[in-house]
Amino acid sequence: xxxxxxxxxxxxxxxxxxxxxxxxxxxxxxxxxxxxxxxxxxxxxxxxxxxxxxxxxxxxxxxxxxxxxxxxxxxxxxxxxxxxxxxxxxxxxxxxxxxxxxxxxxxxxxxxxxxxxxxxxxxxxxxxxxxxxxxxxxxxxxxxxxxxxxxxxxxxxxxxxxxxxxxxxxxxxxxxxxxxxxxxxxxxxxxxxxxxxxxxxxxxxxxxxxxxxxxxxxxxxxxxxxxxxxxxxxxxxxxxxxxxxxxxxxxxxxxxxxxxxxxxxxxxxxxxxxxxxxxxxxxxxxxxxxxxxxxxxxxxxxxxxxxxxxxxxxxxxxxxxxxxxxxxxxxxxxxxxxxxxxxxxxxxxxxxxxxxxxxxxxxxxxxxxxxxxxxxxxxxxxxxxxxxxxxxxxxxxxxxxxxxxxxxxxxxx
Numbered sequence: 001x002x003x004x005x006x007x008x009x010x011x012x013x014x015x016x017x018x019x020x021x022x023x024x025x026x027x028x029x030x031x032x033x034x035x036x037x038x039x040x041x042x043x044x045x046x047x048x049x050x051x052x053x054x055x056x057x058x059x060x061x062x063x064x065x066x067x068x069x070x071x072x073x074x075x076x077x078x079x080x081x082x083x084x085x086x087x088x089x090x091x092x093x094x095x096x097x098x099x100x101x102x103x104x105x106x107x108x109x110x111x112x113x114x115x116x117x118x119x120x121x122x123x124x125x126x127x128x129x130x131x132x133x134x135x136x137x138x139x140x141x142x143x144x145x146x147x148x149x150x151x152x153x154x155x156x157x158x159x160x161x162x163x164x165x166x167x168x169x170x171x172x173x174x175x176x177x178x179x180x181x182x183x184x185x186x187x188x189x190x191x192x193x194x195x196x197x198x199x200x201x202x203x204x205x206x207x208x209x210x211x212x213x214x215x216x217x218x219x220x221x222x223x224x225x226x227x228x229x230x231x232x233x234x235x236x237x238x239x240x241x242x243x244x245x246x247x248x249x250x251x252x253x254x255x256x257x258x259x260x261x262x263x264x265x266x267x268x269x270x271x272x273x274x275x276x277x278x279x280x281x282x283x284x285x286x287x288x289x290x291x292x293x294x295x296x297x298x299x300x301x302x303x304x305x306x307x308x309x310x311x312x313x314x315x316x317x318x319x320x321x322x323x324x325x326x327x328x329x330x331x332x333x334x335x336x337x338x339x340x341x342x343x344x345x346x347x348x349x350x351x352x353x354x355x356x357x358x359x360x361x362x363x364x365x366x367x368x369x370x371x372x373x374x375x376x377x378x379x380x381x382x383x384x385x386x387x388x389x390x391x392x393x394x395x396x397x398x399x400x401x402x403x404x405x406x407x408x409x410x411x412x413x
Contacts, residue, residue: 003138007131007403011396019110021047022123022395023103026112032086032152034063040085040119041065044126044147051130058166064149064157070168071133076141077413078171079406080371081129083122083178084151084158084362087114088384095386109381111389116380120390121177121398122147124377128403132410139410144168151362154323159362163369173336173409174366174373177398178357179380179390182348183250185341186375187243188329189357189364190263191294193303194322196287197222201316203277203284212282216275218314219286223273225310229266229292229303236264236297240356243332247353254379263356266303267293289322293358300324325360328367330374336409340374343405347397352376376401 001009011018021043028039041057044067048055055069065085090100090113098104100113110120129145146169150158162169180186199219204212241264244251248260268290275286292303304321311317330337332354345351357363363373378394381387 003135003407004404006135007407008400010131011399015396018123018127018396018399019105019392021127022110022115022120023105025119025123026103026110026115027101029101030086030114031089032150033089035086035150035153035155036063037065037085037149038063041067041147044085047126048130051133053133058162060161061157066149066158066162067147068144068162068166068168069129070142070144071136072142073136073140076139077173077410078142078144079409080144080146080169080171080174080366081125081402081406082146082148082159082174082176082362082366083118083125084148085119085122086149086152087117087119088152097387105392108392109389110392110395111387113388116179116378116383116388116390118178118377120395121179121377124177124395124398125175125402127399128406131403132406139407141410141413142171143406143410144171148362154325154360159365163365170369171371172413174363174371175340175402175405176361176363176373176375177377177402178361178375179383180375180377181254181379182344182394182397183350183352184247184355185337185344185352186357186363187332187337187354188240188296189327189360191298191300191325191327192360193292193294193300193324194289195307196289196320196322197311197317198287198319199285199314199317201282201284201286204282206280206282209282212284213315214282215286215316216283218317219273219275219288222310222314222317223270223288223290225313226268226290226307229268229306232266234266234295234298236295239331240264240296240329243354244356247355250353251355263358264295266295266298294327296327296329298327300326325364328364329356330367330372334372336372337374339408340376340401340405343408344376344401347400347404374405
């Protein structure tokens with residue numbers, strides 16, 4: 001029996017085993033903050049050891065545990081299967097219909113915090129790795145599995161740390177099971193710039209405003225000027241625009257009208273504003289935290305140049321960079337992305353569209369050092385909200401697509 005058929009047969013016959021593994025991972029809390037992934041990493045390590053592998057456990061910061069395993073079959077291509085272990089916090093439990101760490105399987109759905117983002121994808125990649133390792137005589141090269149910490153806060157102790165310090169975290173292609181829906185292969189993501197605007201004014205009694213200088217008014221005016229970024233024309237690549245436009249109907253169905261236009265545009269959000277002391281005093285201080293999202297074709301340096309120009313127009317104003325990430329993408333015409341699309345078409349029965357993600361993922365880390373990345377994961381139901389879940393069908397299809405895409409790519413090298 002061909003390796004491809006063996007993989008499909010194994011997935012069909014061992015569905016209950018794979019569902020139990022996902023439920024067990026959901027039962028291991030790994031909320032970020034605080035970002036402690038020890039319990040979740042233990043679940044991954046336990047499974048790998050049961051399968052006869054000796055995973056490497058890497059803990060660059062106490063509690064933030066990463067797990068790496070690899071199988072090497074000599075010269076040939078290499079693939080990384082990557083997923084993160086940390087999740088959003090549960091938040092208010094009152095809206096949950098069941099324990100957020102139950103991992104309950106009900107009516108063809110798996111429930112729990114982080115199951116869509118992204119324990120289903122991380123578990124699917126783990127299973128795909130083990131299946132391919134069992135069939136190591138069917139391919140040449142190297143396959144690496146990485147379950148990482150510190151993704152939800154875009155921190156330095158997960159994928160960033162491994163890519164910078166771990167020699168196995170280099171490959172000819174990477175696949176990540178971030179939630180995307182079976183109708184989409186994500187090939188890129190927007191960048192972001194987070195910064196704080198601050199203004200110092202002059203306090204006075206509000207009955208005599210001419211004696212003071214209103215720091216809140218200054219920040220509000222600057223925020224209005226920052227919206228200029230949304231109206232500016234930017235050099236977004238044509239291939240990128242064409243791909244997301246082809247996915248417009250799917251994007252609209254999932255995320256509402258106007259989403260495709262947002263993906264190719266700069267957006268500005270003032271998420272926090274604080275200032276002043278008392279209603280009848282002219283405020284002498286104000287600060288605002290601003291989030292600018294940036295499409296491919298625009299650099300974070302481009303954004304910061306405009307921010308600096310606006311800040312210089314205003315008395316007593318400055319800004320401080322909090323964090324930034326460049327927009328990043330892999331050409332949809334890349335062989336690996338085409339392989340993932342072809343595989344997903346065969347598995348799911350319809351050809352997925354190429355699209356990008358507005359939020360950031362660990363894809364940016366691998367692309368930063370030149371690795372092509374495809375994202376294919378389950379449909380995210382109630383992501384980050386109460387009653388988060390994925391369907392059993394999506395979960396099993398992600399296992400199939402990850403395993404078969406990696407197999408095809410390794411064999412064709």
